Amino acid sequence: MPVSPPPSLPLPDEDTWSLPAFSLLYPKINCIRCSLRLAGVCDAEILRAPERQLRATLCSAQGAEISHATCRMCPLCLGILQSSGDRELGSALLDAILAQIKTKKYVLPTGGDSPDMTQHKSTTDPVGEMVAEHSKYLLERKVPFILGVSLPGSVAIRDRAALEWVACEQQTGRHQDPGRRLDVKEILKAVLESCLPKHYPCLYAASTPSPGALRVDLSFWHAGADEADYHQGVRILLPNATGKAFNRTRKRRRHEESNQENLCNATVVARVLQAATGDPNVRSGLAVFFARNLMPPSTHSPTAYAALETPAASSVQVTREAIFLAGRYLKLSREMPQTLWVVEGGRRKGKASVEEVVAEPVLDWTSATSAVLIGSGREDMDVRMLGTGRPFLLRVNDPRRIPGREEVAGLEAAINQTTGLNSGGDVRVHGLRLSDKHEVKAMHAGATEKVKMYSCRVWVGGRVDRALLATSLEGSKELVVAQKTPIRVLHRRALLTRPKVIHEMRCTDVKVVEGGEEGGEEGGEMAVGTYFTLHLRTSAGTYIKEFVHGDMGRTRPSVGDLLGGLEADLLALDVTGIVMEGEEGEREEGKEQEEEAGGGVKGAEINGIVV
Structure with a gap:
């Protein structure tokens, strides 16, 4: 049975993008998405479509079949924007993100009761009782998420070099700004920020981190590309780039070059792009760099291009922004430090610390990786803290669950129970509430005036x-x-x-x-x-x-x-x-x-x- 062709996509108006620029780039780099974005297509919904659908759309636009380049990997995005067959852009990354959310058991509302919300300790445990009551609260909440993307520095240099080569080939606008173009990072963020909420409706994309927000960090690296671009591009185009202009000493530069360490760092990239904006010679040099080093090996430089046969490596890390609990604590013991005190030989001094006592039920309920107590000053181990208590913040790192007001009240009661590390009743907490990292600055700022x-x-x-x-x-x-x-x-x-x-x-x-x-x-x-x-x-x-x-x-x-x-x-x-x-x-x-x-x-x- 013949396979029906995929439906065509609505391409932008011709005055907003350049089909001739696409026709120049695609045969050279074999990446339909990079060719479209550098030709002026700025719609991430179009660029995320499967490659087969994009190719069919452009075939109908050109009226002829699109020819293929001989290279396997795009020399501009280093394979990051390339996908196989009928898979949408970012499908593999999205699968990795969802797998980590499931593996780490982050409690996120999904429109129904989640097993993670109810499966915990027996209800005889006050912490377990709070978890059982947490489901309804979660289903009424929205959870922000922050998406961070880290790319090899060479990607930005190669994008600009490709634009200058197209301008040179078309013999128009060589010394003018190339205008608005979507970069690799913007496309990835736009695609994933629209896909993730489809799996977890509670999630919404945020621009700034907030307590309890989900954080997704994508890292890509390609040592071969950075090395090739530095030695065959940056050092030739900008011979002064290896000196004081880049705030790198000669000794540091030699160390980086000998270890191939961070050759195209953010400072180097910023310097190259700044020079391309104001120096026509650098623009021309970038066009030559693209033609000599980034085209298939049959044309100019097979040795340099051989290093680009493998795509960029990547890693996905999903964590949760820390939450902060604020309150005041009383310490009734003269044998208890504020935080863990370990002396030479690994021997600890005193009883369990205030930090450990306060953190114990919080870590148990939130399933966080760690917690750090930030006090407004500290008393010596042999000094009691009485009266209204000492103001403190507890930073809870990477929590799986986020407490509401009722849960925080329950956590305060759990801390004050004379069980576990607080069996002697040496620590008391009152006024526990949710806070944020800005209170850390306020606490330290007010410490000198208290x-x-x-x-x-x-x-x-x-x-x-x-x-x-x-x-x-x-x-x-x-x-x-x-x-x-x-x-x-x-x-x-x-x-x-x-x-x-x-x-x-x-x-x-x-x-x-x-x-x-x-x-x-x-x-x-x-x-x-x-x-x-x-x-x-x-x-x-x-x-x-x-x-x-x-x-x-x-x-x-x-x-x-x-x-x-x-x-x-x-x-x-x-x-x-x-x-x-x-x-x-x-x-x-x-x-x-x-x-x-x-x-x-x-x-x-x-x-x-x-x-």
Whole structure:
């Protein structure tokens, strides 16, 4: 039974594209799509049609059969826009994208219940219960996707060279701008952005990434094309392109050439195209480069063309943009770092970190690859975080599921449960909500303006009455302290003297210990001196430990200095409040919560005795 010819496509008006230019190019490059796009066809729907249908359409337009070139692979697109038989452009890439979405089990609405939405843990698990309720929410959502395409640099150079060769052959417009032409990247993006939503109606193409957006990255490379174009095109047309004009040192250039590394990078391509715009000699050189190196080997340069017999290699990577969860956390342990702390030898310090406790249920529910906690500053491992808590963002990378508001509330409850890594109940989270990456910048920008509140148990080596504390410490308002970089952090911070401000101080729980007092189970002897709890409000970045003991004179004035040169030491420290810029109204609220929590540090155990 004879096969019926495919239906013809509606070609654009003749005044918008050039059939003679197509007739010049196609016999040379054997790529019907590159010939059409460089001839001025800018409709991606036409270019995505199967090659057999395109060929039939052009045969009827020309009134004769289209001749074939002797080459197997297009020297312009490096085979990227070529497809076999009746397959549409991008079919193989689309199959690879859909396969990765299925393999990675991204939860996307498809117009009905998806197995991925309901198959999870038993409903006795609160995380599993949230997943079971997530289906309805997903079906009402639209999910953006971002398509990124990376091409060999030689593709852009070859496109321009082909245009200059056509202009030279037609002897018209050689020194004029070639006008609007679709490049390979634009065609691929237009085709795939229209095809993907047909399989997942929830998806829509977006120009900028957003939290939870699907990201598809297509990468193509062809080392042979880049090498040939660099040595036989760029270096001849632009001899200065290998020097300072390309911001590449001679040593770097020799390294790249010896390793064939990134020869036609974005800088090289931009330089060539810029030169072609303003230099007629470069335009003529590009036309000659096309004729000598990019036509079939029987014409000019069989050695150079031999490297182009294999198409460009490609890879497809599907991921999901990170989502951000914002909130505040409280840390009730003095043996827990904010993030994982590993010392030399691979030994970790402290209990499970705050980051691990917060991330555990989130990773379990979203099936993300990893999560990173970004805090507004950090407290030392032996310092508790009380009061209203420390603002933080949790960046969840490549999540399979995206939570809604109800799911976020459930995640907060799951974090606060005394199970898993948080079995001791050492971490509490409140105000958890969805956020975005812009809040990271806002958090870091406001970090220098925030006000912090502390409570610490202090020992002073001498008898200090309440009146002296009131005049020397509580009477010091807006005290400016000069702090050299503390010795304990000098290995990771620059040696500077930083001015900090102690806004106010308040002393409570004063206890004077005379000589010979004993207590505790072991009958340890308490150090002679005065013990009291010091409450402070300071500017961001103040080193409280060093402000108390002076850090061998590197912080001036210190608590000991203010009390007449007495020796002072810090026994225990809590952060009782953090007020970010724009939260001035919360300062009094933070003070009230500090008082409700007992003012932070109530005592510290020294030699078995609570002081």
